[in-house]
Amino acid sequence: MSTVLQLKKVIKSYGGAPALDAVDFSLPDNAYIALLGPSGSGKTTLLRVIAGFEEPDSGSILFHGKRLDGVEPHDRGIGFVFQNFALFPHLSVAENVGFGLRNRKVDPVTDTRVLATRVQDMLALVGLKGFEDRAVTQISGGQRQRVALARTLVTEPKMVLLDEPLGALDANLRSRMRSELKAIRERCGVTFLHVTGSESEALAMGDLVLVLDRGRIAQAAASDIVYNSPATAAVAGFLNCYNLFAGSVVEDVFVGPAGRFPLNTSRRKAPQPAYAIRYDRVSIRPREASLSPDEVRIEGDFIASEYSGAAVNSFFALDGGHVFEVESHLSHARPPVFIEKHRYALVWKKEDALVFG
Incomplete structure (x- = not known):
C-alpha cells in the first residue's frame, strides 16, 4: 500500500511548551485513519500543521513524497472539515458546496452548468440529493455535517482532515454518521484522518488508529491491536x-x-x-x-x-x-x-x- 502522508520529527511549541514533540508517522493511501487522544494531547495542532494553518518549528511533512514546507493551505490538495462545520449561514446547501469550486484561485469553475453538475453529483454522494435549495439553518446537525463534507470533497482533495467531526451531534446521530462517513470515504477512495477524543469512535472507525499522548505518537496499530494490546499504560487509560x-x-x-x-x-x-x-x-x-x-x-x-x-x-x-x-x-x-x-x-x-x- 502506498504512503500518502509522512511526518518526520515534527516539532511545534507554544511559549516554550511542546504541543508536538518529534512526531513521526506514515499514513497509507485510501484508508480511514483515526487519531485518538485526550484534550491537550496535540490533536488539533497536528491537523493544523498538516493542513498548513500552522508551520512546524522543525521536522518535515511529505505529501505524496513532496515536502509541504511553505505551501499554502489551498495549494496542498488537503481538505479540512471543521468541528463546527463552518458553513455560510446566508447561503443555500448548493451554494455552500459550490463555494470552494467557484472561488478558488487556481482553475475556478465559472460555468454555471458545470458547477451545478459537480454540486449535484457531490450532494448525491453524501445523501443530500433534493436539499440543494435548503438554507443550512433549516437542516439537521447530521445534514450540516454532510454539507461540510461535500463542500470539502467537491474540490477533489487527495486527503481529508476531520477535526472531531461528530462532536456536535447527538449520540444516535453520531452512531449513524460513523457508518456514513466510512461509506463516503470508500466511494471517494481517498484517505480520511479523523481526529477524536472518543475511544469508541476511534476503534469503530479507524482502519488504523494513532494514539497521541502529550505530543507524541504512543501507538499506531489496527483497532483490535490497540484495544487488546495497548502499548503503554497511558494508551490503556485513554481506552477507558x-x-x-x-x-x-x-x-x-x-x-x-x-x-x-x-x-x-x-x-x-x-x-x-x-x-x-x-x-x-x-x-x-x-x-x-x-x-x-x-x-x-x-x-x-x-x-x-x-x-x-x-x-x-x-x-x-x-x-x-x-x-x-x-x-x-x-x-x-x-x-x-x-x-x-x-x-x-x-x-x-x-x-x-x-x-x-
Whole structure:
C-alpha cells in the first residue's frame, strides 16, 4: 500500500511548551485513519500543521513524497472539515458546496452548468440529493455535517482532515454518521484522518488508529491491536476499559498500593511501570469462593452499577480508595445483583493482565 502522508520529527511549541514533540508517522493511501487522544494531547495542532494553518518549528511533512514546507493551505490538495462545520449561514446547501469550486484561485469553475453538475453529483454522494435549495439553518446537525463534507470533497482533495467531526451531534446521530462517513470515504477512495477524543469512535472507525499522548505518537496499530494490546499504560487509560494500578515489578510479582499480583505474562517495555486488567476480564465472586492457581484476586466493597443496554458496569471501592470497574455482558447471563457496601472478591486470570515496565 502506498504512503500518502509522512511526518518526520515534527516539532511545534507554544511559549516554550511542546504541543508536538518529534512526531513521526506514515499514513497509507485510501484508508480511514483515526487519531485518538485526550484534550491537550496535540490533536488539533497536528491537523493544523498538516493542513498548513500552522508551520512546524522543525521536522518535515511529505505529501505524496513532496515536502509541504511553505505551501499554502489551498495549494496542498488537503481538505479540512471543521468541528463546527463552518458553513455560510446566508447561503443555500448548493451554494455552500459550490463555494470552494467557484472561488478558488487556481482553475475556478465559472460555468454555471458545470458547477451545478459537480454540486449535484457531490450532494448525491453524501445523501443530500433534493436539499440543494435548503438554507443550512433549516437542516439537521447530521445534514450540516454532510454539507461540510461535500463542500470539502467537491474540490477533489487527495486527503481529508476531520477535526472531531461528530462532536456536535447527538449520540444516535453520531452512531449513524460513523457508518456514513466510512461509506463516503470508500466511494471517494481517498484517505480520511479523523481526529477524536472518543475511544469508541476511534476503534469503530479507524482502519488504523494513532494514539497521541502529550505530543507524541504512543501507538499506531489496527483497532483490535490497540484495544487488546495497548502499548503503554497511558494508551490503556485513554481506552477507558482498563483498571490501572501503579507499582513496580519485583521478580515475578507486581507490587503496589492495591496489593501483590503474581505475574504470568510477558512484560511490555514502557516508561512507567503499571498493571492493567480490562473491565470485561474480571469476575465478581463471593469472598469465600475458591481460587485456582492461575487466578489473581483482590477484594472490594460494592458501590453501584450502571446499565448500558448490552452490559452492566459495576463499581467497587478497594481498601486504598481506588475505584475498580467490572463489565458484565448481559448476553452471557442475567444482570448480576449486588448488595451496596457488601464486600466481594474480584478475580481474573494472570494471563489476562497487561504488565508495563
